[in-house]
Amino acid sequence: MAPASAGASEPGTPSYLELAERLRSVGSFSECAVEALRFAYDHPAERARGFERAALCLSLAGRHDDARRLMLALPSEGGALDGPGRLRICLAEVFLLELGVPACPSLERGAPPDRFHALDLETLRMRTIRERRWDDARQQLAAAPAPAPPDPTASAWREQDRQLIRRHDALPRKSPVLAAALSMVVPGLGRVYIGRWPDGLMSFLLIGTTAFLAGQGFYAEGEGSVRGWILGGVAGLLYAGNVYGSAVGAVVQRRDEEAALMQEVDRAYGRRLDP
Amino acid sequence: MPMGGGWIPDRLRRACALLGALTALGAAHGAFAAEPAKPDRFVGDLLRLGLGDEAGIEARRLLLENGPQALAPETTYRVGLALAVSGKPEQAVPFLEQAAAGTTDPTRADQIDLTTGVVLLRARSFPHALHVFARVEAFGADEATRVFATRLRCVAEVLAHDGAAARACIAGLPGGVGPPGGELNELVRTIEIDVHARAIVGGVLSAVVPGLGQLTAGNPGDAALALLVNGGFATAIYFLLADGAIADAALVGLGLGLRYYVGNINNGAEAWRAAAEEKRERASARLIRLLGPAP
Numbered sequence: 001m002a003p004a005s006a007g008a009s010e011p012g013t014p015s016y017l018e019l020a021e022r023l024r025s026v027g028s029f030s031e032c033a034v035e036a037l038r039f040a041y042d043h044p045a046e047r048a049r050g051f052e053r054a055a056l057c058l059s060l061a062g063r064h065d066d067a068r069r070l071m072l073a074l075p076s077e078g079g080a081l082d083g084p085g086r087l088r089i090c091l092a093e094v095f096l097l098e099l100g101v102p103a104c105p106s107l108e109r110g111a112p113p114d115r116f117h118a119l120d121l122e123t124l125r126m127r128t129i130r131e132r133r134w135d136d137a138r139q140q141l142a143a144a145p146a147p148a149p150p151d152p153t154a155s156a157w158r159e160q161d162r163q164l165i166r167r168h169d170a171l172p173r174k175s176p177v178l179a180a181a182l183s184m185v186v187p188g189l190g191r192v193y194i195g196r197w198p199d200g201l202m203s204f205l206l207i208g209t210t211a212f213l214a215g216q217g218f219y220a221e222g223e224g225s226v227r228g229w230i231l232g233g234v235a236g237l238l239y240a241g242n243v244y245g246s247a248v249g250a251v252v253q254r255r256d257e258e259a260a261l262m263q264e265v266d267r268a269y270g271r272r273l274d275p
Numbered sequence: 276m277p278m279g280g281g282w283i284p285d286r287l288r289r290a291c292a293l294l295g296a297l298t299a300l301g302a303a304h305g306a307f308a309a310e311p312a313k314p315d316r317f318v319g320d321l322l323r324l325g326l327g328d329e330a331g332i333e334a335r336r337l338l339l340e341n342g343p344q345a346l347a348p349e350t351t352y353r354v355g356l357a358l359a360v361s362g363k364p365e366q367a368v369p370f371l372e373q374a375a376a377g378t379t380d381p382t383r384a385d386q387i388d389l390t391t392g393v394v395l396l397r398a399r400s401f402p403h404a405l406h407v408f409a410r411v412e413a414f415g416a417d418e419a420t421r422v423f424a425t426r427l428r429c430v431a432e433v434l435a436h437d438g439a440a441a442r443a444c445i446a447g448l449p450g451g452v453g454p455p456g457g458e459l460n461e462l463v464r465t466i467e468i469d470v471h472a473r474a475i476v477g478g479v480l481s482a483v484v485p486g487l488g489q490l491t492a493g494n495p496g497d498a499a500l501a502l503l504v505n506g507g508f509a510t511a512i513y514f515l516l517a518d519g520a521i522a523d524a525a526l527v528g529l530g531l532g533l534r535y536y537v538g539n540i541n542n543g544a545e546a547w548r549a550a551a552e553e554k555r556e557r558a559s560a561r562l563i564r565l566l567g568p569a570p
Contacts, residue, residue, distance in 0.1 A: 030328050030329055030332055031332060033326065033329050034321070034329045034332050034333050037317075037320070037321065037324070037326075037329070038317060038333075041317060041320055058326075066325065066326060069324075069325055070324055070325075070326070073324055077320075077324075213523065217520075217523075225518075226514045226515065226517070226518040226520070227515060227518055227520045227523050230511045230514060230515060230523070230527065231523060231527075233511075234511075234527065234531065
């Protein structure tokens with residue numbers, strides 16, 4: 001049985017919008033968008049609602065660009081951009097960092113400010129965090145007035161963003177120079193400093209063994225020892241590589257940890273798509 | 276028939292441009308007279324909103340539930356093009372084929388068939404594309420369309436890297452289109468290069484003299500580095516053996532040197548493979564250029 005339209009709904013028969021919600025819950029996002037848009041075109045009075053749900057499905061499919069374009073096309077399709085619609089655009093733009101000029105800050109908002117206005121403002125900070133402008137995000141969070149009207153969702157988003165910023169502040173900040181200097185003094189110590197002690201131990205053993213064998217060659221055969229010079233050369237190369245590797249390791253470690261944090265940010269913001 | 280190797284972005288751009296040209300041809304022709312029915316309108320709405328995937332879903336549903344008459348050929352064609360442009364050629368082809376089947380104007384149907392062939396080229400489905408082009412070539416409604424189909428078939432043969440078929444196709448083009456005999460033979464020989472065999476040659480060269488494969492493939496910097504590193508290890512091992520330090524020689528050679536030697540062989544093979552593919556792609560591009568613009 002085809003879902004009923006609003007005008008001719010039978011008791012117990014879901015509308016196309018309900019069908020869209022069911023499709024969304026099972027992860028069929030394209031089909032969800034189709035049904036939500038069918039609802040939108042069947043019900044001109046509720047076109048904005050249908051578009052917003054369709055855009056949500058597109059966003060959940062990772063098609064933020066399509067979601068944004070859909071919502072921006074709403075006025076030309078005969079619908080008015082209401083609070084949820086504006087929020088949908090703002091949320092999509094959180095994930096569209098390549099946009100030169102986001103539309104969210106310049107969208108027309110009615111007075112007095114509603115809860116969607118408060119959430120719109122929160123998305124600006126979310127975008128700043130996704131751009132990795134952590135200091136700016138921290139300042140925005142400190143300067144932001146309390147949500148008006150008070151909104152538990154906005155408050156929860158703020159608290160979560162505070163935690164994310166704190167986690168960013170706690171990321172390891174190991175000095176590449178110090179790591180290299182420690183590895184110069186004791187091979188492998190720089191790697192221990194950045195927390196990779198098995199690598200440090202392996203470097204120490206490898207360089208130590210090679211240098212020991214080289215020294216043994218010189219001791220037994222004097223300055224003309226071929227074995228001493230060759231193994232000494234190898235030990236020198238390994239030593240230089242270890243110093244360089246320790247410095248690079250400090251940089252890479254921070255980069256990897258920040259990348260892991262950004263993945264968590266994306267997951268957290270993905271959960272905010274349907275506030 | 277070989278299915279072809281590399282598929283460079285230029286090709287994709289060219290295929291898109293060709294798709295665009297064919298679309299413009301279709302629009303100019305205005306062969307689709309039927310007014311879209313109501314179900315069509317929603318598909319049209321989805322297309323207007325730039326949601327090609329969703330338009331495809333809705334169009335498939337309509338066709339499944341109501342049969343081929345549910346959609347006007349123009350709508351079916353637009354859905355097919357939208358899917359093709361959004362990188363889903365396999366889904367686009369059935370819509371394009373249905374649009375061609377539902378069109379009453381034979382010239383327009385031929386144009387849609389040629390569009391289908393180009394979409395199939397994008398999908399690297401060369402035998403299917405060749406079949407489509409050959410069909411238009413044989414049964415096309417007018418001479419200009421048939422000649423265009425022949426050229427597209429030649430392009431498909433070149434892209435499929437089938438040298439003999441490409442030579443025969445180009446030689447059969449009317450009006451002396453295509454390169455002169457000597458250049459044609461050279462280009463066709465080039466597109467038939469066996470990339471895998473070339474890679475083996477490069478690897479063997481680098482195994483005999485470290486860096487030789489890279490050098491002969493045109494990478495002198497990589498060649499010098501490979502020769503320096505492997506030569507250094509070989510010299511060290513020689514002196515250690517001459518000194519009677521067998522264990523140390525084994526440590527340096529097997530523990531460290533072998534890894535660089537094997538890497539050098541891989542690099543030599545990869546350099547020859549890349550050079551062969553580049554040469555083949557250049558020859559394909561040159562051949563396609565020489566086939567001339569569409570009539």
